[in-house]
């Protein structure tokens with residue numbers, strides 16, 4: 241089979257959608273930092289549809305990988321072309337996929353190999369938007385407070401090496417410094433990560449670092465560049481070798497770097513752009529004045545339940561989300577968690593039927609064609625828990641409301657951190673704070689006194705771990721929180737995941 245490439249594109253099988261415009265006419269208007277699967281399955285196809293609809297070719301994408309060269313190495317021989325496979329199952333349960341080849345990616349850079357080119361791209365006059373999907377840990381912030389972690393090794397490095405930054409915030413600040421020096425117009429910095437008020441958060445971090453570099457630069461960024469907040473939603477599992485093979489067969493050309501995702505896509509973004517934007521509403525995006533209620537909805541409902549499901553499932557040995565949600569007790573737990581504990585905390589959104597939203601979410605989780613690994617969602621818990629679960633918990637505690645289901649999710653994380661599932665199989669803890677957390681876990685295990693009542697032992701364990709302020713902030717030392725989580729840790733430890741989920745359902749039904 242030939243390799244996917246502009247010269248072979250005409251040979252792709254007829255059912256495959258493909259760019260039907262002159263890719264050479266694309267200019268680079270967007271520099272995207274963090275060229276993972278999510279951006280290629282969300283931003284890029286929406287952007288492509290918008291460009292085509294408006295015949296506006298100013299918005300080609302330069303994608304930047306922050307660490308590994310694998311994406312560039314795979315995509316350069318394909319001139320940036322790749323396949324998006326949208327997968328689900330029909331009503332009878334038969335898996336199906338819809339394939340499109342995406343052409344919006346015009347350039348692929350690897351930041352550590354070529355920091356100067358990345359900085360030059362951010363500074364280039366044609367660049368109007370710098371967008372980001374760098375995951376929670378890419379922001380070098382304190383997860384509990386959102387402030388810049390000025391002691392982060394990458395930030396310390398960047399202040400000493402303006403020519404070759406490592407952090408995202410460093411690239412943005414020094415790229416904007418060049419832009420400012422060249423008297424080029426300001427641009428938009430657009431975070432697409434699962435963080436609350438992601439634009440405001442990014443703005444705070446960029447202005448903090450810029451202030452340490454040059455107060456004049458800080459002033460220019462603060463008064464001329466914009467940082468719209470956004471909510472993005474599409475489940476995009478990691479691509480496997482088997483996916484690469486099957487997608488290549490399905491398009492009739494070898495694609496070394498396809499992506500896959502679910503049919504569902506949502507994107508709500510504040511219409512606050514310093515230098516214009518494509519009309520992404522052509523492909524379903526919604527422009528709003530305030531994205532906050534949409535972010536809270538998505539982070540708490542989709543990501544909160546995703547994380548709850550992931551930690552419990554890793555412990556129970558359920559490898560994929562659809563396998564986990566097929567367990568009746570898990571489905572009941574996630575449904576009840578949304579309805580009884582999360583939904584009542586959400587800001588009102590006109591026209592939104594929350595019950596329907598929850599039903600659709602359960603159906604999305606049940607998608608059997610995605611094979612979304614629970615171990616993948618479980619990664620980086622220290623960066624995810626605050627906005628996914630802890631905010632909801634804080635509000636419910638403040639209002640004197642029960643938190644049993646949320647406490648089980650936190651308990652599952654605290655047990656998960658011990659690194660062994662119920663079959664005693666070890667798994668790695670992938671988390672930027674893994675070292676600190678493993679010290680905390682060891683101390684918490686040591687704090688247990690085997691001569692004491694089991695619940696008291698688990699209370700000591702939970703009190704010690706939730707005392708870790710970078711994650712738990714002011715929840716540390718909250719007795720109601722500690723006690724509710726300890727009850728669930730005890731359940732998980734003594735009865736296991738399945739029986740704990742069953743018991744939760746029964747307790748509720750009583």
Ligand code: CS2
Pocket residue numbers: 434472473474475476542543546547616617618624
């Ligand atoms: C997931 C998200 O990996 C994770 O932590 O919860 O990537 C999730 O699939 C997306 O946010 C859905 O929009």
